[in-house]
Amino acid sequence: MxxxxxxxxxxxxxxxxxxxxxxxxxxxxxxxxxxxxxxxxxxxxxxxxxxxxxxxxxxxxxxxxxxxxxxxxxxxxxxxxxxxxxxxxxxxxxxxxxxxxxxxxxxxxxxxxxxxxxxxxxxxxxxxxxxxxxxAQSTNDIIPSAGKLTAITLLGDAIKELHRLYEALMDKAEEFDSILKMGRTQLQDAVPMRLGQSFHAYASVIHRDLLRLEDATHTLEMLNMGGTAIGSSINVSPLYLKNICKNLNKITKGNFYLADDLFDATQNLDGFVSVSGVLKTCAVNLSKMCNDLRLLSSGPKTGIGEINLPARQNGSSIMPGKINPVIPEVVSQVAFNIIGHDYTITMAAEAGQLELNAFEPVIFYTLFESIETLGHAAQTLTDNCILGITANEKHCKDLVNASAGIATALCPSIGYAASAALAKESLKTDVPVRELAIAKGYVTTEEADKLLDPYTMTGKRYAKVDYYACRKAVTQG
Structure with a gap:
């Protein structure tokens, strides 16, 4: 050679x-x-x-x-x-x-x-x-600025996938709005709700994540280009400082601007920590949702079994017919990785000394992976899970009727003590609360129908939130 x-x-x-x-x-x-x-x-x-x-x-x-x-x-x-x-x-x-x-x-x-x-x-x-x-450059302004440009580009792709997830969840909220199910707190029966409300809650938290990610993107638009080694702009012409971001914006179609304090912008990496924190928050929310999907689909015969997740692959090399919730599982694993990356990014940003942080390479290595895998996880969750979820409507209703939790709806009419007694007896005898309340003369059949009406017990229907309209309203103050 x-x-x-x-x-x-x-x-x-x-x-x-x-x-x-x-x-x-x-x-x-x-x-x-x-x-x-x-x-x-x-x-x-x-x-x-x-x-x-x-x-x-x-x-x-x-x-x-x-x-x-x-x-x-x-x-x-x-x-x-x-x-x-x-x-x-x-x-x-x-x-x-x-x-x-x-x-x-x-x-x-x-x-x-x-x-x-x-x-x-x-x-x-x-x-x-x-x-x-x-x-007119230094590693110390080029590298952090390149990190910001890259993160903004990758965040754009992740935001698109999360918006698709949001839309899919909202569609399921509409589809399942009339299905009555049992709400649970601390894994125990609580009070009735509608299955659509569960999915609307998932959509709502993804909506907040989208807004946070958009805001995080804007925190990265401030650059230290022209600060060179430590922020003093040594070897840089005044014309360069005035025009570098303008010329960059022509190339990128971006909205980058020069930091007021180039010393600050060169040595402090809190913007990346902030973005990582938002990614972590979104990862936590996705994993919590996936935990719920696994629980609600558990069984399917011996668990909760209120919903069915799409079958994606064989779940066992030894147990015939077993299907596992592999998509929620992989999303949670992505979340665990992002949460770990957040700690790495936090410590790397904290470890900077004086006029420069020397640990940007590991920040970018982990941050870029967090952004990309978050988007990929949202994509597979949407396409290979959420869109194909079906509800076991009759089973949901049977679980509600068999639960003592509906006794809560009777409290305003017959009082807490009487309602608690009905709940206790129902659990002991397996006789539904509704039947016991009518038999004991606490309520008539007509009163029971009114008090235990699904929409009376479960509250209002939620309107779909327009993410882009909300984003515009926030942007305009």
Missing amino acids: RTRTEADSIGVMEVPAEAYYGVQALRAKENFPITHQQLHPEFIKSMAKLKKAAAITNRDAGLLPLNIASAIMKACDDLIAGKFTDAFIVDAIQGGAGTSANMNANEVIANRAIEILGGTKGDYSLVHPNDHVNM
């Missing part, structure tokens, strides 16, 4: 002659054999978008020659289009606060730009990774 010799402040190394990466990326590959996973493809694109915006801004400031700026911009466009990802050889988790990732991007863009200008890879006299591609 032909090689070229490249040098850095540590020494010299032989780099494959046709490689787009350079000595610093190669050294990082040797230093960090941690996850054996590449940088996230979207993160690579985000760095390229930032580098392109920087090249445009430096060109307009008269600091970057037109031909070099043009070549850098074309090289960045290649990366944005998904090309040359195999040239990113550094591990997703790395020491140095992301310097290796930044230099890998600088080297690839420089060598591609050299190629565009007709030169030979490694001839940095034409386009230099530091002097030209990294002009």
Whole structure:
């Protein structure tokens, strides 16, 4: 294999002659054999978008020659289009606060730009990774900014899947609205409710999660581009600071803006902690819902068995005909992983010292996985579970009639003590509360019909909440 010799402040190394990466990326590959996973493809694109915006801004400031700026911009466009990802050889988790990732991007863009200008890879006299591609930048503003761009993109996909889940839950709430079932507290019979109300409650909490995720997305729009090493904007022109976000927004169609305090924005990563916290909250809600689905479908003959989940695969290698709730199970496992990632992100953000946090690589590695797996979990929950759920209406009604819980509805008419006595006797004799109340003369048949009417006992119907209208109202204050 032909090689070229490249040098850095540590020494010299032989780099494959046709490689787009350079000595610093190669050294990082040797230093960090941690996850054996590449940088996230979207993160690579985000760095390229930032580098392109920087090249445009430096060109307009008269600091970057037109031909070099043009070549850098074309090289960045290649990366944005998904090309040359195999040239990113550094591990997703790395020491140095992301310097290796930044230099890998600088080297690839420089060598591609050299190629565009007709030169030979490694001839940095034409386009230099530091002097030209990294002009007016530092790892310490590029990496956190790329993390924010990436998270926003991934959150958009997750939000779409959660909205589909919300709509599916609302449809089930409508479908099951007339089905009476037993509500339960602490796993014991409580009072009657409608099955549709259960699903409306699930939809309501997903609706809140959607609003929280939208808000979290906006917290990531503040960037520290131009802060360079610590926030002092050393080696940055005033024109760059004024226009870097404007040029970035033209490339991304985003709403990014420069932080008022670049020192703060460089050293503090609370925005990522906030986003992770919202992801954790959503994960908790999804897992709680899935616990409910497993309980409500349990049995199906010896458990609660009020609903049927779609059969997705054999549930046992030894028990014929056994079907397990595999979709809710996998969603809960995703939730456990996200909750663990939140702790990692929390500790990594807390561990920063003075003017920089060195632990962004592990934050992004875990955060991106949390966002993506949350969206994937929502997708499989919607398509492979919620849409196919059916109700066992007669069984739901039989359980209500057999429960002593409906005695609560009689309390306003006959008092707590008499109602409690009826409930106790019903549990002992298996005679329904309704029959006992009529037989003992507490209520007439007509009064019992009125007091124990499903909609009297279970309250109002809930209207469907329009997520997008609610989002617009919140946005407009």
